[in-house]
Amino acid sequence: NAGVMQNPRHLVRRRGQEARLRCSPMKGHSxxxxxxxxxxxxxxxxVYLQKENIIDESGMPKERFSAEFPKEGPSILRIQQVVxxxxxxxxxxxxxxQASYEQYFGPGTRLTVT
Amino acid sequence: xxxxxxxxxxxxxxxxxSLELRCNYSYGATPYLFWYVQSxxxxxQLLLKYFSGDTLVQxxxxxxxxxxxxxxxxxxxxxxxxxSDAAEYFCAVAGITNFGNEKLTFGTGTRLTIxx
Numbered sequence: 001n002a003g004v005m006q007n008p009r010h011l012v013r014r015r016g017q018e019a020r021l022r023c024s025p026m027k028g029h030s031x032x033x034x035x036x037x038x039x040x041x042x043x044x045x046x047v048y049l050q051k052e053n054i055i056d057e058s059g060m061p062k063e064r065f066s067a068e069f070p071k072e073g074p075s076i077l078r079i080q081q082v083v084x085x086x087x088x089x090x091x092x093x094x095x096x097x098q099a100s101y102e103q104y105f106g107p108g109t110r111l112t113v114t
Numbered sequence: 115x116x117x118x119x120x121x122x123x124x125x126x127x128x129x130x131x132s133l134e135l136r137c138n139y140s141y142g143a144t145p146y147l148f149w150y151v152q153s154x155x156x157x158x159q160l161l162l163k164y165f166s167g168d169t170l171v172q173x174x175x176x177x178x179x180x181x182x183x184x185x186x187x188x189x190x191x192x193x194x195x196x197x198s199d200a201a202e203y204f205c206a207v208a209g210i211t212n213f214g215n216e217k218l219t220f221g222t223g224t225r226l227t228i229x230x
Contacts, residue, residue, distance in 0.1 A: 004157075031215075033218075035218075035220075040222075041222055041223075042120075042204055042220035042222045042223050043158075043204070043218070043220045044220070045217050045218065045219070048211075048213070048215045048217070055213050055214075055215055056213040056215050056217070058211070091157060091158065098214055098215050098216075099215060099216045100216070101146055101163070101165065101208055101216055103218060104160075105150075105157040105158040105159075107156055107157040108157050110155075
């Protein structure tokens, strides 16, 4: 049973470009969480999604950031017009159900904005 | 609001020595507590978790943690560290949001260095 997959593992973007980060949850999991880890900090919750629904986006910046989890395919975290402050590691976690207290983390995508 | 404090940013321990990493939490109800380990360039691996019951919980790789409600603490311990334990360790608390999902709140982490 493959774990949570994230790609790309490393992404370099120039200021103003768009970044798309993908997350494939564990088989059988339909709940996805995105976290951001800024340098020298812990992980901060961004958004929680179920298939085709955004449930909790209380941690998402109000502008430039969006997330989706379509019926088919991976969850996508999209950052438009990236700025240097977006440089961070973005982690995805999946769980088998809501409030299961079992979150399995992917290896993360390290975004560098030049 | 829930929060987690890890007061030690960096700890250095000799191989074979004992280890204790501190974690203090703030949460209104009975907390669900976790310890994760992150090796360089890797994702997070769950070491152990506490939901209820016995306050001393055993995890993987020989780690254990003790929940102390009176001190709002959940310290991680290992009796004898190995060089492979060098990593970043994160304590986290989980709460239920108004939307019904759990949300993990992480501490800032403790970087563990092992010296020969």
